[in-house]
Amino acid sequence: MSRSNPRVLSTLERAGGFASAQEVYRLMQREGESIGLTTVYRALQSLVNDKIVDVLRRDDGEAIYRLCGEAHHHHLVCKGCGDTVEIEGGAIEKWAKMMAEEHGFRDVGHTAEIFGLCGKC
Amino acid sequence: MSRSNPRVLSTLERAGGFASAQEVYRLMQREGESIGLTTVYRALQSLVNDKIVDVLRRDDGEAIYRLCGEAHHHHLVCKGCGDTVEIEGGAIEKWAKMMAEEHGFRDVGHTAEIFGLCGKC
């Protein structure tokens, strides 16, 4: 049951950060790779099963995937122009770990985003 | 633009805990209330806008809604059974404010969720 297609994995790597199945698919098409959307979905599911890839959900519900190894970071997004700054979240990591411990949760992950108006807007 | 239909709100109350738009709709139908699915969606969106209701996502991507208290808080959600603990986020508030200042952002808000497996799962 090892459907962890290496071309899909390498494309997700190349994408850097999060990408949805549809985005991975479009990226491969644009680069001339021949692959079916179904295979992309199956490969990503498999990679998640094997814990090589993380999955979470965008606000619109679309599933997004990311290599587990990549540096974990958060975003500061401008509601006006969409500019995004990648920020470090040491305080969040500690908070998440503490809260999980306190309530007996394990295998925890987290999401955290800040949004507002940037200097130009 | 206040489409926060009170019958939808009261149904969500009666449901207790989280319920999806589809579930709220089916519940109202079962109890003989005449309402359209579209109106349920619009009412829930409106309630979320007014911060009367929290929204998050099930693992399958379906949006689920729940009445939320006045105080600003965050969630610790079990990926296994869906149990949710409302937690306090003082550390996050400070972090968000500091990051925003550092990058010249104003009028900032934030989201932060922790997810993992609870003690029972």
Added chain:
DNA sequence: GTGGTAATGAAAATCATTTTCATTTGTGCT
């Protein structure tokens, strides 16, 4: 009552994801 605006809901459209199923590919064996 008349005109204007907001709310409603049935039906169609959207869109990510899953399922089906026929075809292709790979692998071990003779």
Added chain:
DNA sequence: AGCACAAATGAAAATGATTTTCATTACCAC
């Protein structure tokens, strides 16, 4: 090579939540 059998692939159809359209209805103000 030739054959058998399992796994992988992908096009097309199905699914299901959510959104959009649009015609109708309820609600107000004057």
